[in-house]
Every structure is written in C-alpha cells, then in structure tokens.
Amino acid sequence: MSAERGAERGFLLDVVAPAGEPLFFTWRGRSYRVYSVLSRWCESGGWWQRASTENSPENSTTSESGINDGARTSWRVEAAPEGALAVYDLERDESSGLWRITHHG
Amino acid sequence: MRVRVSGGLLIMVKEESFIHLNVVSGYSFQYGTAMPHQLVERAGEFRMSALALTDRDGFAGGVRFLQACAREGISPIVGSNLAYSAGGVRERRKSPAHGGVRVESALPRVTLLARDSWKGLARLISTIHSQQDRGVPILTRNILQEGSNFSILLGADSNVAHALSRRRPDLAVEYLREWREIAGERIFIECVSHFHREGIRSVEGAARLLKFAREHQIKAVLTNQVRMLNKEDAPVADVLDAARKLVPLHYRHVERSNGEAYLKSPAEMRRIAHEIARAAGESGRDLLHDTIACGETHILNPGSYLGGIYLPEPEVVGGFSHGELIEILTQRCEAGLSWRYQSEALRIRGSYRLQEELSVIKSLGYESYFLTVADIATMARERGIRVAARGSGAGSLVCYLLGISGVDPIDHGLLMERFCSPLRRDLPDIDIDVESARRLEIYDAVFARYAPTGSWPAGPARTAAVSMVETYRARHAIRDVGAALGVPPADIGMVAKSFPHIRAKSIKNALAELPELRDGSLQNSIGEKKLGMWLSLAEKLDGLPRHLALHPCAVVLSDASLLDRAPTELSAQGYPMVAFDKDDVEAMGLLKLDILGVRMQSAMAYAIEEIKREQKEEVDLDSLALDDKETFDLIKSTKTLGIFQVESPGQRELVGKFGPSSFNDLMIDISLFRPGPVKSDMITPFLKARHGWSEAKMIHPDLTEVLYETEGVVVFHEQVIRIISIIAGVSLAQADEYRRALGRRDGLIEFGEWFIARAHERGYSPEVVNELWEVLCAFGSFGFCKAHAAAFALTTYQSAWLKQHYPAPFIAGLLTHDPGMYPKRLILDEARQLGVALLPVEVNHSDITYRVEESDGRLALRMSLSDIHGISEHEAATIVASRPFLDIGDFMKRTRVSQPTVEKLVTIGAFDSLYGITSQSSQVIGRKRTLTRRDLFLYVSDVSKWGGSHVDQMALDLPAPQVVMSGLPDITLAERVRDELEILGMDLSCHVLDFYQSFLSELGVVPSGDLVKQRSGALVFVAGVKVASQTPPIRSGKRVVFLTLDDGTGCSDSTFFDDVQENYSYTLFHSWLLLTQGVVRRTGERGISLRATGCWEITALYQLWLAEGIDAVREYVSDRPSAKPAAQRTLIHPTGYRQSPYADIKPAGEGVRKLWHTSPGSVG
Structure with missing residues (x-):
C-alpha cells in the first residue's frame, strides 16, 4: 500500500488489536485508548473497477492466490488520549493489515 | 462418522x-x-x-x-x-431490455x-x-x-x-x-x-x-x-x-x-x-x-428417501398382485420361445436358460421391471417404430423373448449375469435405441400411459423425464466472466472460441500447453493482465451448475409415489421432469430407462420406406440371416462410409487389417476399437493370430473354450467373467462382482490377493496364474460388454446389408437423417463412387426429404429442398404442396416464398428445367444464345422491385416484368460449385478440388485412391477437403490429431504427433482445403495412413503458385520451422491407462455449416 493512497482515504495508524478488536492506537503522535466499540462493519468489492484502471503491479487486483476483493473492516469507537471522549472510525485493510482513520470528530 | x-x-x-x-x-x-x-x-x-x-x-x-x-x-x-x-400469481412480463430472460423478480x-x-x-x-x-x-x-x-x-x-x-x-x-x-x-x-x-x-x-x-x-x-x-x-x-x-x-x-x-x-x-x-x-x-x-x-x-426400489405396481403391467406377475412374465417368455425359435431342439435349449433367468428375476422381485420395459418396446413396435436394445440387456434371454432386444444371447455366448444378478444391489440397466426422428412419439406414448394428462403435478404420476445439470465448462465460463467484466462481445467470442471444449479449471493449463494458444496472440489483443484475471475467474466457475436441462434420453418409471419422492418441473419441451439427474434418480431407487434416438435407425427405416415406395419391395431387416457374404465383402473393402460404428477413419483402418467375415467378427471388431483394447495392445496379437502369423495362445487348456473365438486374446467382459469363474471356481454371478472390482484401485488389490491365492489352491501353476493376473489387470475396467457389442453389431450388419443391396435408398436415408460423423458432401461423393446418379434440386421434383427416382433406367438420388440454407420448414412444405409450377412467376405467386430463398433456388438451378437451361447453356451454342440462370436471377430482382412476390396485388398500370435474355454470360462452373457449397453445403456439380487440379498435379500430389500403390516409407503430398479432425485417446497419453481429407478419389488419413502439431495445429483446426505432406505407413492389405510432417492451406499455396510458380511453392513447404513442443500433462487412470487431457475433447474452432467433422472425439 503506497503512502499517497493511505493519505487519500485517511491517516495511517499504529493500532493495538490483539483479538481483532482495537484497544489502543497512536495518531498524530498521541496515544488513544478505546473506551467502547460503537459499531463495526465490513466492506469489500469493486475489484472489477480497480482491475480496469490499475497499472502498477504493487496493488494488483489478482495474485497467485486469487482476486484481492479489497476487504476492509471498520470500527466506530469512542476513544480519548486524555480528557474528552470523541468518536473515531478506524478502518483495517484486510489484505495488507494496515489501519487508518477514516473519520474523526 | x-x-x-x-x-x-x-x-x-x-x-x-x-x-x-x-x-x-x-x-x-x-x-x-x-x-x-x-x-x-x-x-x-x-x-x-x-x-x-x-x-x-x-x-x-x-x-x-x-x-x-x-x-x-x-x-x-x-x-x-x-x-x-x-x-395470486401475476403474469411475469418479459422485458425486452433484458432479453426477456430471467428478469429478477423484486x-x-x-x-x-x-x-x-x-x-x-x-x-x-x-x-x-x-x-x-x-x-x-x-x-x-x-x-x-x-x-x-x-x-x-x-x-x-x-x-x-x-x-x-x-x-x-x-x-x-x-x-x-x-x-x-x-x-x-x-x-x-x-x-x-x-x-x-x-x-x-x-x-x-x-x-x-x-x-x-x-x-x-x-x-x-x-x-x-x-x-x-x-x-x-x-x-x-x-x-x-x-x-x-x-x-x-x-x-x-x-x-x-x-x-x-x-x-x-x-x-x-x-x-x-x-x-x-x-x-x-x-x-x-x-x-x-x-x-x-x-x-x-x-x-x-x-x-x-434413499435406496429402496419403486417399480410400477402389478395392475399397471397387467396383473392383480405381485405374485401373479411371475406367471404373466413366464407366459410371455414361453410365447417368445415359439416366436423366436423354429426348431424343437432350440426351444428346449432356450427353456433351460429361461428357467434360470426367471428364477433370478423372481428372487430379485424385478418382474414388473421387465414387463414395463417390454411394454414400452411393444408400444414402439405397434407404432411401426424401429427398436433395438443396447447395453448389457441384450445378454438376457428374457429381453430377447420379450422383443426388447434383437440378438439371441445363447447363440452369441452372452451372459445374463453381466446384466442382472442376485449379488448386485443396483437396478439392471436396459437402454433402448429407437428411430431418432420418432423418439418423441414414444415419449408421448410412455407419458400417456404412465402419467396421463392431469396427473401432474398433483396426481399419481408414474413417469417423468430425467434432468441433466448443465455446468460451467471453459467456453461458457469465459463468456459469462467476459460479459460481466464488460469485454466487447467480439473479443469474448474470439477468446472463447480459441479454447477446446475442456473443463473450466483447465483453462490456464491449456493456455500454457496447447500449441495453438501458446503464441501469445490472445494476450496481445486483450492485454496480459486483463486476460489473466478474466481466465482465473473463469476457472473458479468450474463445475458450478448453470441450469437444469432435459436429459436427452432418460425417463424415470416408478410406482404412483413418484411425485412424493422427487420435485418436478415442466421442461421446455413440455414434459414433466424430475429436478434430479440420472445418478440421483438411481440413488433413490427409481427405475431409469434410456430411450435413445439413433439416427441410423431412422436412416434405415427411411431406406426401407423408399424401397417400398419406389421399388415396391418389402424388406424386413430384423429377420435377415446374419451371414451374407456380399455384405461382409463390402465391409472388408473398407468402403464403410455410412455404415454404423465402422465408418470412422480408425475403424476403416481396423477393418482393413482385420477383414471381419462373420457376425461374431463384427462384435470383436467393435469391441477391439475401444480405449481398453488399444491400451493393453490386444489388437496386434489378435490380428497376428487371426492371420496365422503367430499361434493363438490360450494361456491354459481350461480356457480354450472361452478364448477360442478371439484367438486367445481377452476382448469381452463376458470372457473375463468366465475366466474368473473357471479358474477360481465361483459362480458367474460372483465372478461378475469380481470383474467390477477390477476397475477400482482398492478393489483391484484386494481381488488380486484373493484370486492368486485361490488359483494356486486349485492347482494352477504360478506361471499361468501370473499371466492370467497380468491379462486381467490390463483389462481393467475398459473391456467391452459383448452383449453391447452384439446389439451394435446387429445395426452395423443391417446398415451394411442395405448399403450393399440397396445403395440409392440407403444413401437417401443417410442424407435425410444424417446419422454419421461425416459431412453430407462426403456422402454425396460416396454415392458417386457407388454409381448412384445425383439429380439437382428442382422445384417440380424435389421433396422435403431425399428421394430415390428412376432416371435413365437406373436409380438416382434427388436432392431435397430442406438442405437449402435458410429455407424454413413451412416454405419447403408449401412448395411441395403447390407443385407443379409453370414458371417462376407462378411459383412466387403461389408459394410466397421469401425472395432470398427464391434467389437461392435460382442460383442452384432449381428452375433450370422450367426454362430449358442445361449445364451447357453457359457456352454459346452456335451463334444462338439461350436463357441462363443469370437471366432468371435478374427477373427475380425485377419482380421484387416491381412489388415483391405479391404479383397478383399489383396495380396494372405497370407492365409485369418478363424473363428476357440479357445476353450476359452465365455463371462459371467454379461459381456454380461455390454457390452449391454456400447454399447446400455440398459440391454437387463437381468436386471442389477439381479447380486446383493443374496446380496439384504439378506439385506431384498423390490422389487418395492411389495411395495404396505407394511403398511404405515414401514421403508424399496428399490434398483434399477436410472431412474430419479427431483427437482420440491413444496409448502414449500424448495428444494426437487424426486428419481425414477427401479429394474425390477417396479419403486419406494422416496422423499428427505432438512435434508436428506445434507448427501446424492452427492450420489444421482452422482451414478447410488442406495440403498435407507425410510418410506412408502401410498397416495391412488395404490399410494405409500417413505420418504427417506438415500441412498448409491450399488456396494460399495456389496464389503463390499463380504468382511465383512451382519452385516458390516447393521452397515454401520445405521451410520447416522448429519449435520445441510444450510439456503437456498426462492423465493417469487408476488402471495405469495414460491419456492426454485433450483426448476426446471437441477441438477449438467452429464450423458455420457442417462441412467437416470436428470430433466429439472418441475413436468410435
């Protein structure tokens, strides 16, 4: 996953999620603790569109093991470094394992 | 568990x-x-x-x-x-925007x-x-x-x-x-x-x-x-x-x-x-x-819900109770004894066997089964439809006596045990062959009797058609994925047609292995990445069901509980159909009967009708003596085109070497020409012993009686059963159970241990036991059921007999029902060689079917209307009903046949006789010009400009067009033949290759008819029209392509091994007129074939010859590109038999009309 693509859809994060569910994450140099998971959803698909436009081999739609369906899981969490709680959407790309923030408020 | x-x-x-x-x-x-x-x-x-x-x-x-x-x-x-x-159910509207199919309901x-x-x-x-x-x-x-x-x-x-x-x-x-x-x-x-x-x-x-x-x-x-x-x-x-x-x-x-x-x-x-x-x-x-x-x-x-047996109830097959059925069956069979056997001795011999078979049937409770099948065979016969049994059922005397099968099992050494035994749990399998053209009549009769109108879906139906699950294979998968990805239709078609008819999961292997796909042209035109994703998705669809279709021949018969056991729906043809396939139906214990439409049966029935109509003779094929010398001479001559089961190039080669001269020989011939015998090389020792070049080896004196008929070579299932029974001292029924085990890897080992120990115990020497064991192993599951061979051989004999004694009616039957593997143009060629005159299509004489006519004192063949490209059934029927016609105007006025069809009729000369046009008209006779087809053609287009074919409705202020002599030269012979091929799919006036004759003789091409005079090992050219290309399974497990060409003097057969395919397979699969170079290989007295070293498209070479002369052509064909063949996988069967994954697969390419045969593969 290239850096530019990460920037398009949010900021890359370090996330601590031993059982899949995020517990802590670091964003803009600060550590956040997840207090509760508000909701979770999964999305994928659209591989046929990337297939027709892609040109670089690194984020190839197809690989030896098959088609990369672009699966990602999102967690809407309440989290805070200290003080006030806020809502954050964390998204995990299922094929690369990279996390990013897609929404924060 | x-x-x-x-x-x-x-x-x-x-x-x-x-x-x-x-x-x-x-x-x-x-x-x-x-x-x-x-x-x-x-x-x-x-x-x-x-x-x-x-x-x-x-x-x-x-x-x-x-x-x-x-x-x-x-x-x-x-x-x-x-x-x-x-x-309630609303009428589902078909939306044209979606092609009217399968619109998703919301x-x-x-x-x-x-x-x-x-x-x-x-x-x-x-x-x-x-x-x-x-x-x-x-x-x-x-x-x-x-x-x-x-x-x-x-x-x-x-x-x-x-x-x-x-x-x-x-x-x-x-x-x-x-x-x-x-x-x-x-x-x-x-x-x-x-x-x-x-x-x-x-x-x-x-x-x-x-x-x-x-x-x-x-x-x-x-x-x-x-x-x-x-x-x-x-x-x-x-x-x-x-x-x-x-x-x-x-x-x-x-x-x-x-x-x-x-x-x-x-x-x-x-x-x-x-x-x-x-x-x-x-x-x-x-x-x-x-x-x-x-x-x-x-x-x-x-x-x-699984297992059990559900046969029609006694009252359906004419009894009151189950106990009564055996009496009914016995009575019918005894009546059959006096019908089938004229002499007392034969009747006594028969009644012994009958007792045995009846007691087996009774112990299994299959009385109703036999009576039901007999009932259906009788229904066919009562309607005058030809019926023949196929498969192991012919091994049962009961089937013979009930008229289900037509071969005497005692005479031909056929065993009931191969068909039905108390040791087997599965229902025995009887298949019947009927005339293909009248198969649905029998379906209708069966449904009328076992599932009368109104019994579906609520009533007590006892029959339904069986379905067949259409699954994704390579071409469909490529098409559906391509369409989903939005690939343009032309590209989808191009990619799909490049692949042979293989399984979807083998697509990528084929791309890497097959010479005609390896050149990278697909990747270039589609893009490597896109093609890669497309094909890997297509592979994933492998084997997924697409929809249910009607099985082409199977019906299920049961008691009245059928609808409680299987969900049904109405097939597109209007028959209730169970949603289960034939394996499912068998697992449920329902009796499945295959009613196969066999075109050869229709062709023979048609020939018999023509003989009756034109020659006023009655022929009863079913009571022929099976020893007519002239019939066997015809088969031995290898002029077997059109004869059931022995017309393929490989079979022509085999009958040339073998020379079958009795009905038993025919059964052996049909059984030898199978993958099993080819694999275990039974053919060579058999032929050597048959021709006296080596001594027949009986392995052990106890087996002489069993192996005598096949010169010591094991050919039939029945022989395996007898060998096991004699050597191991078990009943025939038990021996058949062991024979079945031979086809399974685990069964083979288990049975081997038992058999060797048992034979040893009974005093056979280790050498004999070892040799026997080798023979049985080699036999695997591939040998042939003699009863099945006998049923086939009967049709082979009957069709050969007709070809020998009634060639014109027989050819008329072949052309009308098209039973064989060859294109009709080759059958026409055969007619010419048999001396049967060919009469062109004429509106006043041609019928919907091919008719025999007397012409100049001998029988000739009149071309039919129905092979005209694009003519509708209705148009053909109207023409026949409105005859005779005075002229084209009259024809157009009364038949309202579409203008393109009228033009085609003119083009192929269907109006020539009305205007006195002869084939010489193109030349100017003296200084007097005559009418030509070109003039008629002009007239037809004038009429259409003037007001279509509705001549009578036109206002009278314009004068109606007249046929006038334009003085234009008529079409040439070459144009005529081109038109015939285009419109009829046949070259009627002369052979296509005739036009290249001067070029071909300068190159020194050998006519097929003269190949037999060539010495073995000679390097020769042959030329011709592609008649067939086949990829049968062969011993080495590599893909081999057999090519048959016809040049008007006969057919030549060439074999392309994989080293030659590399450079020539594209030409081989995608061209029609071919020049082949190869080494002559003599295989028997009349058997000859070429090992091909190259092949080329004739028209391209012809252009080169016209432009640059013969030396340029010679140089071109001697330039031999070298390329290493790609490694191909070999499939290895449990019995050790090796096979190419592309054997028996319909090859790539497509024929718009059936001008040549692209093989559905098998050697038979």
Missing part, C-alpha cells in the same frame, strides 16, 4: 455448536458458489450436528446433499428459499424448512413450478395453506424486514398478522448480520428484527444467509450475479457489499449472536438456543 451425544452432554455440545438454517448451494443456479458436499464437509470440520440446505426456487441438489450428510454423519435439514407473493423471499417431510417439499416445489410458465416460481398464500408441514423463516428479504427497514413498523405488523394467519405458530424471525454499515443486515438491523420478534412474541433465529463456502469466493458470487441478471458488473447489480455470506464457524456465529443481542439489549443465549432448537425440530430422517 460421529455419534450424536445425548442426555446431559448434549446441552454442553449445544453450547459449543451452531446449526446453519439458511444455506444455498450451487444448485441455486447462478447464485450459490459452493456445492452441497463442500458445505457439508465444512460443517463436518466444524463438528456441527446438523446442516440445512435451502436452495432458491427448487431442490435439485437434494439427493447429493443427503448423500454427503450420510457420509459425514450430519443430520440433514431441507427446505427452499422462495419468492413470495401475497396475491418480490420478497422467505425460507421454508420442511418438518421431516421430503414428500411435502417435493410436492410443494412441483406445485409452484406448475403455476408458472418456466420462470421464477412464486410461492402464494393459497399454495402454502394447502401444505402445512413447513416452518417459515421471515428473514432479511421478507416483506416484514422490508417494511421495518423502510421504517414502516405498522406495515410490518400487518404482514406479520398475515403470516400468522397462514402458518400459525410455525413462523420465525430470522436475524442476519453480515456486518453491513447500515440496513437490515447490519448489526443494528438484525437487532431491530430481534426486538420486533420479542415485541410480538415470535421465536427468533440467527442465520448467515450462506451462499459461499469461503470469504474469498465473493468475486465468483459477483460474476454469478452479473451473469444471472445479464448485466456487466456494477455496484448496482451486485448483491453483496462484503464477503460475509459464507459458512461461518460456530464461534463466529456465537459472536455475532452476542453482538446482535447486545444491540437489542439482551444476552445472546436465547437467540442461539432457539436457533439450535429450531434446527433440531426440522431434522429429516433420510433413511426413507
């Missing part, structure tokens, strides 16, 4: 477990991505105690599901997912679970299919109220959920009230969380449904609406969505937004349950408990 635990332990297991109640398989056509057995096996890995299969719109995978469940020790739950309409769907009632489900499916004209079946309130043995899951696609997600709880309550009226307490709310971001399949959506259930005191269950085995199958699901809806892939058309609809583990499902429950403010325990409880109350007891 796992044992289900009971008592206190069960609770614990329940806590750990989960039951999926909503699961669809690939039998939800073009929707589910996994096969039932895969789903069951996965459930087994998860240690689930039960699993449901609830396919959409039907239950075609039911039997396979039950079988898989039995194997895995899982309790089956059955049901179906159906579209629901509260009102109706809500519910899942039905059967409460231990296979019967109820089968009947329900039949009923809803009967309400709808071959569309998506719709469940209605009326239907549901009739049958009460179902529970209903109201899930995410139900009207209740639809209302809730539209925030209309008032409507949801209203719908729920309706469902309660219909189904009372048997309704469940079905929660599904696919982790959608929003909507009814999100955690919140599922929780909303759960809360709704709680508010209204309805049990709720959790399912995962499974349509995939793994998450990774999601792209396949997308492609299926697109293919089903006939649209390119787009978010709008894809039914998923993630890959969660797979068969999840109990742990994953429990987590989901807790998540939903938490969102609804409760714990997940109740939801899980109710789901498992619901599953357990719907478990089906499968024992009563």
Whole structure:
C-alpha cells in the first residue's frame, strides 16, 4: 500500500488489536485508548473497477492466490488520549493489515 | 462418522455448536458458489450436528446433499428459499431490455424448512413450478395453506424486514398478522448480520428484527444467509450475479457489499449472536438456543428417501398382485420361445436358460421391471417404430423373448449375469435405441400411459423425464466472466472460441500447453493482465451448475409415489421432469430407462420406406440371416462410409487389417476399437493370430473354450467373467462382482490377493496364474460388454446389408437423417463412387426429404429442398404442396416464398428445367444464345422491385416484368460449385478440388485412391477437403490429431504427433482445403495412413503458385520451422491407462455449416 493512497482515504495508524478488536492506537503522535466499540462493519468489492484502471503491479487486483476483493473492516469507537471522549472510525485493510482513520470528530 | 451425544452432554455440545438454517448451494443456479458436499464437509470440520440446505426456487441438489450428510454423519435439514407473493400469481412480463430472460423478480423471499417431510417439499416445489410458465416460481398464500408441514423463516428479504427497514413498523405488523394467519405458530424471525454499515443486515438491523420478534412474541433465529463456502469466493458470487441478471458488473447489480455470506464457524456465529443481542439489549443465549432448537425440530430422517426400489405396481403391467406377475412374465417368455425359435431342439435349449433367468428375476422381485420395459418396446413396435436394445440387456434371454432386444444371447455366448444378478444391489440397466426422428412419439406414448394428462403435478404420476445439470465448462465460463467484466462481445467470442471444449479449471493449463494458444496472440489483443484475471475467474466457475436441462434420453418409471419422492418441473419441451439427474434418480431407487434416438435407425427405416415406395419391395431387416457374404465383402473393402460404428477413419483402418467375415467378427471388431483394447495392445496379437502369423495362445487348456473365438486374446467382459469363474471356481454371478472390482484401485488389490491365492489352491501353476493376473489387470475396467457389442453389431450388419443391396435408398436415408460423423458432401461423393446418379434440386421434383427416382433406367438420388440454407420448414412444405409450377412467376405467386430463398433456388438451378437451361447453356451454342440462370436471377430482382412476390396485388398500370435474355454470360462452373457449397453445403456439380487440379498435379500430389500403390516409407503430398479432425485417446497419453481429407478419389488419413502439431495445429483446426505432406505407413492389405510432417492451406499455396510458380511453392513447404513442443500433462487412470487431457475433447474452432467433422472425439 503506497503512502499517497493511505493519505487519500485517511491517516495511517499504529493500532493495538490483539483479538481483532482495537484497544489502543497512536495518531498524530498521541496515544488513544478505546473506551467502547460503537459499531463495526465490513466492506469489500469493486475489484472489477480497480482491475480496469490499475497499472502498477504493487496493488494488483489478482495474485497467485486469487482476486484481492479489497476487504476492509471498520470500527466506530469512542476513544480519548486524555480528557474528552470523541468518536473515531478506524478502518483495517484486510489484505495488507494496515489501519487508518477514516473519520474523526 | 460421529455419534450424536445425548442426555446431559448434549446441552454442553449445544453450547459449543451452531446449526446453519439458511444455506444455498450451487444448485441455486447462478447464485450459490459452493456445492452441497463442500458445505457439508465444512460443517463436518466444524463438528456441527446438523446442516440445512435451502436452495432458491427448487431442490435439485437434494439427493447429493443427503448423500454427503450420510457420509459425514450430519443430520440433514431441507427446505427452499422462495419468492413470495401475497396475491395470486401475476403474469411475469418479459422485458425486452433484458432479453426477456430471467428478469429478477423484486418480490420478497422467505425460507421454508420442511418438518421431516421430503414428500411435502417435493410436492410443494412441483406445485409452484406448475403455476408458472418456466420462470421464477412464486410461492402464494393459497399454495402454502394447502401444505402445512413447513416452518417459515421471515428473514432479511421478507416483506416484514422490508417494511421495518423502510421504517414502516405498522406495515410490518400487518404482514406479520398475515403470516400468522397462514402458518400459525410455525413462523420465525430470522436475524442476519453480515456486518453491513447500515440496513437490515447490519448489526443494528438484525437487532431491530430481534426486538420486533420479542415485541410480538415470535421465536427468533440467527442465520448467515450462506451462499459461499469461503470469504474469498465473493468475486465468483459477483460474476454469478452479473451473469444471472445479464448485466456487466456494477455496484448496482451486485448483491453483496462484503464477503460475509459464507459458512461461518460456530464461534463466529456465537459472536455475532452476542453482538446482535447486545444491540437489542439482551444476552445472546436465547437467540442461539432457539436457533439450535429450531434446527433440531426440522431434522429429516433420510433413511426413507434413499435406496429402496419403486417399480410400477402389478395392475399397471397387467396383473392383480405381485405374485401373479411371475406367471404373466413366464407366459410371455414361453410365447417368445415359439416366436423366436423354429426348431424343437432350440426351444428346449432356450427353456433351460429361461428357467434360470426367471428364477433370478423372481428372487430379485424385478418382474414388473421387465414387463414395463417390454411394454414400452411393444408400444414402439405397434407404432411401426424401429427398436433395438443396447447395453448389457441384450445378454438376457428374457429381453430377447420379450422383443426388447434383437440378438439371441445363447447363440452369441452372452451372459445374463453381466446384466442382472442376485449379488448386485443396483437396478439392471436396459437402454433402448429407437428411430431418432420418432423418439418423441414414444415419449408421448410412455407419458400417456404412465402419467396421463392431469396427473401432474398433483396426481399419481408414474413417469417423468430425467434432468441433466448443465455446468460451467471453459467456453461458457469465459463468456459469462467476459460479459460481466464488460469485454466487447467480439473479443469474448474470439477468446472463447480459441479454447477446446475442456473443463473450466483447465483453462490456464491449456493456455500454457496447447500449441495453438501458446503464441501469445490472445494476450496481445486483450492485454496480459486483463486476460489473466478474466481466465482465473473463469476457472473458479468450474463445475458450478448453470441450469437444469432435459436429459436427452432418460425417463424415470416408478410406482404412483413418484411425485412424493422427487420435485418436478415442466421442461421446455413440455414434459414433466424430475429436478434430479440420472445418478440421483438411481440413488433413490427409481427405475431409469434410456430411450435413445439413433439416427441410423431412422436412416434405415427411411431406406426401407423408399424401397417400398419406389421399388415396391418389402424388406424386413430384423429377420435377415446374419451371414451374407456380399455384405461382409463390402465391409472388408473398407468402403464403410455410412455404415454404423465402422465408418470412422480408425475403424476403416481396423477393418482393413482385420477383414471381419462373420457376425461374431463384427462384435470383436467393435469391441477391439475401444480405449481398453488399444491400451493393453490386444489388437496386434489378435490380428497376428487371426492371420496365422503367430499361434493363438490360450494361456491354459481350461480356457480354450472361452478364448477360442478371439484367438486367445481377452476382448469381452463376458470372457473375463468366465475366466474368473473357471479358474477360481465361483459362480458367474460372483465372478461378475469380481470383474467390477477390477476397475477400482482398492478393489483391484484386494481381488488380486484373493484370486492368486485361490488359483494356486486349485492347482494352477504360478506361471499361468501370473499371466492370467497380468491379462486381467490390463483389462481393467475398459473391456467391452459383448452383449453391447452384439446389439451394435446387429445395426452395423443391417446398415451394411442395405448399403450393399440397396445403395440409392440407403444413401437417401443417410442424407435425410444424417446419422454419421461425416459431412453430407462426403456422402454425396460416396454415392458417386457407388454409381448412384445425383439429380439437382428442382422445384417440380424435389421433396422435403431425399428421394430415390428412376432416371435413365437406373436409380438416382434427388436432392431435397430442406438442405437449402435458410429455407424454413413451412416454405419447403408449401412448395411441395403447390407443385407443379409453370414458371417462376407462378411459383412466387403461389408459394410466397421469401425472395432470398427464391434467389437461392435460382442460383442452384432449381428452375433450370422450367426454362430449358442445361449445364451447357453457359457456352454459346452456335451463334444462338439461350436463357441462363443469370437471366432468371435478374427477373427475380425485377419482380421484387416491381412489388415483391405479391404479383397478383399489383396495380396494372405497370407492365409485369418478363424473363428476357440479357445476353450476359452465365455463371462459371467454379461459381456454380461455390454457390452449391454456400447454399447446400455440398459440391454437387463437381468436386471442389477439381479447380486446383493443374496446380496439384504439378506439385506431384498423390490422389487418395492411389495411395495404396505407394511403398511404405515414401514421403508424399496428399490434398483434399477436410472431412474430419479427431483427437482420440491413444496409448502414449500424448495428444494426437487424426486428419481425414477427401479429394474425390477417396479419403486419406494422416496422423499428427505432438512435434508436428506445434507448427501446424492452427492450420489444421482452422482451414478447410488442406495440403498435407507425410510418410506412408502401410498397416495391412488395404490399410494405409500417413505420418504427417506438415500441412498448409491450399488456396494460399495456389496464389503463390499463380504468382511465383512451382519452385516458390516447393521452397515454401520445405521451410520447416522448429519449435520445441510444450510439456503437456498426462492423465493417469487408476488402471495405469495414460491419456492426454485433450483426448476426446471437441477441438477449438467452429464450423458455420457442417462441412467437416470436428470430433466429439472418441475413436468410435
């Protein structure tokens, strides 16, 4: 996953999620603790569109093991470094394992 | 097998477990991505105690599901997912925008679970299919109220959920009230969380449904609406969505937004349950408990639905009780004895065998089976339809005496045990061959008798057609994926047609291995990446069912409970059809009868009719003596084109070497020409011994009687049975059980140990035992059933007899019913060589079929109207009914035949005789010009300009066009032949190759008829029109291509081995006029073939010759590019037989008309 693509859809994060569910994450140099998971959803698909436009081999739609369906899981969490709680959407790309923030408020 | 635990332990297991109640398989056509057995096996890995299969719109995978469940020790739950309409069934409108097919209905769907009632489900499916004209079946309130043995899951696609997600709880309550009226307490709310971001399949959506259930005191269950085995199958699901809806892939058309609809583990499902429950403010325990409880109350007891035997009841076959049937059968067979055998001695011999067979039939309780099949054979015969048995059934004297088969099993050493024995559990298999053109008449008769009108879908039907599951193979998969990806249709066609008819999962192997695909041209025109993704997706569709089709010949016969056992629907042809295929039907214990339409039977019946009509002679083929010398001389001459089973190039070579001279020889010949004998090289020792070049080896004196007829070589199943019986000292029935074991790897080893020990015990020497064991191993499962060979040989003999004694009527039959592998133009060539004159199409003489006519004192063949390209049946019939015609105007006025067809008729000379046009007209006779076809052609187009063919309706102010002499030269002979090929698919005036004669003789091409004079090892050229290209299985396991060319003097056969294919296979598969160079190989007195070293397109060489002369051509063909053949895989069968994966596969390319034969493959 290239850096530019990460920037398009949010900021890359370090996330601590031993059982899949995020517990802590670091964003803009600060550590956040997840207090509760508000909701979770999964999305994928659209591989046929990337297939027709892609040109670089690194984020190839197809690989030896098959088609990369672009699966990602999102967690809407309440989290805070200290003080006030806020809502954050964390998204995990299922094929690369990279996390990013897609929404924060 | 796992044992289900009971008592206190069960609770614990329940806590750990989960039951999926909503699961669809690939039998939800073009929707589910996994096969039932895969789903069951996965459930087994998860240690689930039960699993449901609830396919959409039907239950075609039911039997396979039950079988898989039995194997895995899982309790089956059955049901179906159906579209629901509260009102009556509305007429489904066909929308032209979608091609009018399979428009998705926007109706809500519910899942039905059967409460231990296979019967109820089968009947329900039949009923809803009967309400709808071959569309998506719709469940209605009326239907549901009739049958009460179902529970209903109201899930995410139900009207209740639809209302809730539209925030209309008032409507949801209203719908729920309706469902309660219909189904009372048997309704469940079905929660599904696919982790959608929003909507009814999100955690919140599922929780909303759960809360709704709680508010209204309805049990709720959790399912995962499974349509995939793994998450990774999601792209396949997308492609299926697109293919089903006939649209390119787009978010709008894809039914998923993630890959969660797979068969999840109990742990994953429990987590989901807790998540939903938490969102609804409760714990997940109740939801899980109710789901498992619901599953357990719907478990089906499968024992009563698989196995057992259900034959028509005694009263249907003429008796009152089962006990009476054996008497009826005995009486009929005894009557048969006096019908079949003229002498007392033969009758006595027969009655011994009859007693034995009858006691076996009685002990198995198969009386009704034999009487039913006999009844059907009689129905055919009463209608004057030719009938022949095929397969092992011909081994039974009872079949012969009842008139089911036409060969005497005692005379020909055929065994009942091969067909039916007390040791075998499966029902014996009788197939009958009937005239292809009248096959449906027999279907109609069978249905009229066993499932009279009105008995479907509610009544006591005893018969239905069997279905056949069409699955994705390479070409269809490529087409559907290509369309889903939005590839332009022309590119889709190009890629799909480049592949042979292989399995979808072999696409990439073929791309790497086959010379004609390896050149990279596909990658260049499509783009490597795109093609790669396209093809790897296509491979994933491998074997998935596409739809149910009518099996081409099988019907099922049973007692009156048929509709309780199998779901049925109406086939496109209008016959009720069970949704199960032939293996399923057999597993259910239903009697399957194959009624095969055989074109040769139609061709022979037609010939007999022509003989009666034109020559006023009656021919009874079924009572011919089987020893006519002239008939065998014809076969030996290798001029076997058109003769049943022995016309293929390989068979021509074999009969040339073998020279069969008796009926028994014919059976041997047919049996030798099979993969088994080819593989174990039985042919060479047999021929050597037959011709006296080596001594026949009988292995042991005890076997002389068995092996004598085949010169010591084991050819027939019957011989294997006898050898085992004699050497091991067991009954024939037991010996047949051992013979069956030979075909299975595990059986082979087990049987081998037993056989060797047993033979040793009985005093046979180790040498003899070893040799016998080798022979039996080599025989594997591939040998041939002599009874089957006998049934075939009878038709071979009958067709050869007709060709020898009545060539013109026989050829008329061949051309009318087209039974063989060769194009009609070759049959015409054969007629010329037999001295049968060919008469062109003439509007006043030609019929819909090919007729025999007397011309100049001998019999000639009149071309038919129906082979004119584009003529409709109706047009042909109108022409025949309106004859005779005075002129073209009269013809056009009275027949209203379309202008293109009239032009074609003019072009091929169908009006010549009305205007005195002869083939010499093109030359100027003296200085006087005559009318030509060109003048007639001009006239037809004038008439059309003047007002189409509606001559009589025209205003009278313009003078009607007249046929006038234009003085233009007539078309040339070359144009004439080109037109004939285009319009009739046959070169009638002369052979196509005649036009290249001067070039070919300068090159020194050898005419096929003269090949036999060439010495072995000579390097020669042959030329001709491609008649056939075949890729049969051969011994080395490599792909070999056989090419047959015809040049008007006969046929030449060339063999292309894989080193030559590399450079020439494209030319070989895609050209029509070919020049081949090869080394002459003599294989027998009349047997000759070429080992090809190259082949070229003639027209290209001809142009080169015209432009640059013969030396340029010589140089061109001597330039031999060298390329290493790609490594090809070899398939190795359990018996050690090696085979190319492309053997027996229809090769690439396409023929617009049948101008040559592209092989459906086999050597036979």
